[in-house]
Amino acid sequence: MTARFEAPREDSKIEAAAGPMVFIVEDDVSMRRSLTNLFKQVGLNAVTFGSAREMLQSKLPDVVSCLVLDVRLPGVSGLDFQSELAKLNIKIPVIFITGHGDIPMSVRAMKGGAVDFLTKPFRDQELLDAVLAAAEQDRKRRSAEQIVTHLRSLFEALSPREQEVMKLVATGLMNKQIAAELGLAEITVKIYRGHVMKKMRARSLAELITMAATLGFRANRTEQT
Amino acid sequence: MTARFEAPREDSKIEAAAGPMVFIVEDDVSMRRSLTNLFKQVGLNAVTFGSAREMLQSKLPDVVSCLVLDVRLPGVSGLDFQSELAKLNIKIPVIFITGHGDIPMSVRAMKGGAVDFLTKPFRDQELLDAVLAAAEQDRKRRSAEQIVTHLRSLFEALSPREQEVMKLVATGLMNKQIAAELGLAEITVKIYRGHVMKKMRARSLAELITMAATLGFRANRTEQT
DNA sequence: AAAAGAATTATACGAACGTTTGGGGTGCAC
DNA sequence: GTGCACCCCAAACGTTCGTATAATTCTTTT
Incomplete structure (x- = not known):
């Protein structure tokens, strides 16, 4: 093994496509920060938004990802946002977190396809487990979708x-x-x-x-x- | 609209295969009775059990059906019963009802595939809607399953x-x-x-x-x- | 105007498929 | 032991498939 040139490890422009991304929609700033820290600690790419609109306006990268969504938000509620995403055919897996939830709320969320519905306070590990499960779900969905997309392009x-x-x-x-x-x-x-x-x-x-x-x-x- | 002969309404021997069946597992006797009445009123065939074991011991008819399940039960809890049914490969759609529920409970139920999770008191119509949706789900599952079963028998x-x-x-x-x-x-x-x-x-x-x-x-x- | 690609058909031939007819053999059940 | 189902093969024939060659027409692109 002689010393030889290798591709530089610090090309941070490419790493965008590395791991799954976690979007966070949460209005509480301190919560936002602690969530971001949590995800960064385990090597997850986190991006935060203060409201549903904010997230919709930014163009989402086409990578494996999931959404950690507060139920109570300024403007559109988390649940309505979930419906809206479905209507827009955006199939990102959603994990709800809330401080003031009730059962009908959680049931509606789960019926709407949410991966999980966590009540504050929750243990970090609970959220991480949910995020990992959501990412895995998204990965599968994408790989299945990619196949049909490819076939469709051939067909067309x-x-x-x-x-x-x-x-x-x-x-x-x-x-x-x-x-x-x-x-x-x-x-x-x-x-x-x-x-x-x-x-x-x-x-x-x-x-x-x-x-x-x-x-x-x-x-x-x-x-x- | 002239008076005319119609098929007799009272041929109760045939009606077994008629509509969907609703199983009820609920230990509270008065609740049981009122549920039964509700379903009978809308022409649904209801059968009640006082516990999970009771239901498992009776042999379930092979017809479109669903299960209205109390969470709090003597012996096995409703949630455990749901897991058990899954393990036994019994795919009956489940609707939970409970008087003392919490969010983690409802989330677990929904993750386990429950059709709905209702908290007492609920409006009759809510339950009926859930039951109808569950029955429809079961009907679809059965019709899909029947096709593969048929194919499998041909193949074998x-x-x-x-x-x-x-x-x-x-x-x-x-x-x-x-x-x-x-x-x-x-x-x-x-x-x-x-x-x-x-x-x-x-x-x-x-x-x-x-x-x-x-x-x-x-x-x-x-x-x- | 020339090139490219689509749509269309013909003739022709070889490869693949499917079925029928007629055999062989084994093993099991009645 | 006879019957039956399964397993296996061949010769023969007709059908279906696939492709190559060649040609005409039309439209679109360059």
Whole structure:
């Protein structure tokens, strides 16, 4: 092991993508500070906001993250903010903390998909456990979502005809039937089908069917509702 | 609106399979009675138990149902009972009711998958709404489960060799490759494959692949964990 | 205007699939 | 021991699939 050049360790501009991020929406300044300290101590990247609006206005980085949210906030309440995030299709896992909670509040939060609902005072470890669980949940969701996003982009790169053919192939129709359905010659369908396999990078019909299923094309009447 | 004959309302022997059933586990006798009355009034079939053990000992009918569960019970607590049901793989939706609840309790219940957590006193309508939602949830779960159960029974009716072939077909292998994998002649694989299609009642490869996916056979590395 | 890509079809051929017909053998249950 | 299910294979034939070659038309991009 001779001494050699290595990539510098202090390139703090890259580390943004390192660990999970924790967003904190909390109006109480001292609480905010203590939360931030807690997270920094265990190496978590924490970013704080004083209100829901503040957080919505800043553009959130696209990394594994979770949200520690106070229920009682100036302006929109934490619970309403949770609904709002859902409506905006922002799927960040939420951990509520509150000093003045009640049961209906916690139930509403949990129904809304919250990871946890902690009442002050709580032990640091409780919050950290919740944050870690939330981050893990977000990581899984992202990795699943990334797959369908990738597939969708491949699919959208298909020509319209190719897309139609792919859908019908996934339905289980034969080339002949697809041709009839689309008013084409069978040979044409075969060619588009070949394009589909190449462009979707499917190495077998089984893979293509699986992709189609992932994209939400239903093959048969296996399930509904 | 002329008077006309209608199906008789009193055929109580058939109605067992009619609507959803509501199980009630509650030790307080007067509460039990009032709950029963409430459900009867809206045409729901209610069955009560005084404790968790009582309910576990009676054999539950296999119909759409839900469980209204008091948190504070003699013997096992409602929350422990919920865990126990999960461990026993009994997936009945649970609605908690309690007179002496706190937030950690409700959070644990909701994390455990409870549909709702109501504190006494609650409005009748609140409980009814929860029960209806729970029943609907159970109905969906059952209909989904029934499909995989059916598929599994078809799959298990295959001979061992046929099962192996089906798995490999679902993987996207060609007959030739399957033959090599299993040390068979290609023609043999073709024949088993034909059996698989018939016995699984698949009318196309696409359907078979979908079935295999439903049964949990993964085709490619599309997703994990 | 030329290039590029889409949509479309034809002819042709080889590979893969599916089924039928007709055999072999084993092992178990009645 | 006869029947039955499973296991295994072959020859043969027809169908379906996949791809290559080649061509026409249209639209869009450069």
